[in-house]
Amino acid sequence: MEESFDAEGSFDDALCLSSQSPGSPSPARRQTKEQEIKETKITINCVTFPVSMSTPEQQLLKPNEWSYCDYFWADKRDPQGATMPGFEVLLQKQLKGKHMQKEMAEFIRERIKIEEEYAKNLSKLSQSPLAAQEEGTLGDAWAQLKKSLADEAEVHLKFSSKLHSEVEKPLLTLRGDNFKKDMKKYDHHISDLRKQLVSRYAAVEKARRALMDRQKDLEVKTQQLEIKLSNKTEEDIKKARRKSTQAGDDLMRCVDLYNQAQSKWFEEMVTSSLELERLEVERVEMIQQHLRQYTTLRHETDMFNQSTLEPVDKLLQSVDPGKDRELWVREHKTGELRPVDMDI
Secondary structure, three states: OOOOOOOOOHHHHHHHOOOOOOOOOOOOHHHHHHHHHHHOOOOOEEEEEEEOOOOOOOOOOOOOOOOOHHHHHOEOOOOOOOOOOHHHHHHHHHHHHHHHHHHHHHHHHHHHHHHHHHHHHHHHHHHHOOOOOOOHEEEEEHHHHHHHHHHHHHHHHHHHHHHHHHHHHHHHHOOHHHOHHHHHHHHHHHHHHHHHHHHHHHHHHHHHHHHHHHHHHHHHHHHHHHOOOOOOHHHHHHHHHHHHHEEEEHHHHHHHHHHHHHHHHHHHHHHHHHHHHHHHHHHHHHHHHHHHHHHHHHHOOHHHHHHHHHHHHHHHOOOHHEEEEEHHHHOOOOOOOOOOOOOO
């Protein structure tokens, strides 16, 4: 920032409202302080962040939770060099989750087909005439053995039916047809706020350049007065001083509007990311519930094969949405520094 002007109505006066008020710093001290503040903040893609090396570490909004609202403020650059807002990373996680549950439902559908085919073959084999003429007690035992196949076929047929109603169907309907539309609404809402922030930042930069031009013009006219190059210089200085003051006011107004836009974006980012976090916890817990129902039905169908399902049961009991989120956030986080207000 250029040196302040002592004349009445200067930009420094506009900044500080009353530079002569008791306890206010001198122009030189204000300039030094402003320089120090400026060096502690940096604007990246129109979002203002503190410089981590020169500011104390920020307190997380939700400490020890690995919450979405603390780790996706910065943009992410993909291998092709394009940037993706941190919120877009969260949206992609939601859409991937819906696709994963769809694939899980397809997997269960294939499992159902196997059960149906198995039940059909058992029923067919139970009706085989082979050894039907065996007599006596051995014939009775043989007939009972074949009947047991029919009973087993009925058990597997019921198992396939329950898989469809209690596992496959809930997985397909967990996130309805409107889910993608809902995600687009989130995307458009946050994107619109981000676009407004970009527009406000452009206005700040334009106002900053205008102020520099006005200050430079005032400096030139002041120098002309010192060497008495023009009779109109004093009047020109007054006009230049007024324009400089107006430019300073415009800059402060633009910065205020920028900070308001960033604050609104910040609030919506926190609210929306926490809602996406809630949806992800809900998805994981619902899938956990339905997959555990799968193992319950499987146990009921074939008690002799429990040992093959114990590892699945154990792992399903260990499903932890919080841990899942921590692992995912560690891998995909884009930045944990939160935005702060810009300073002039």
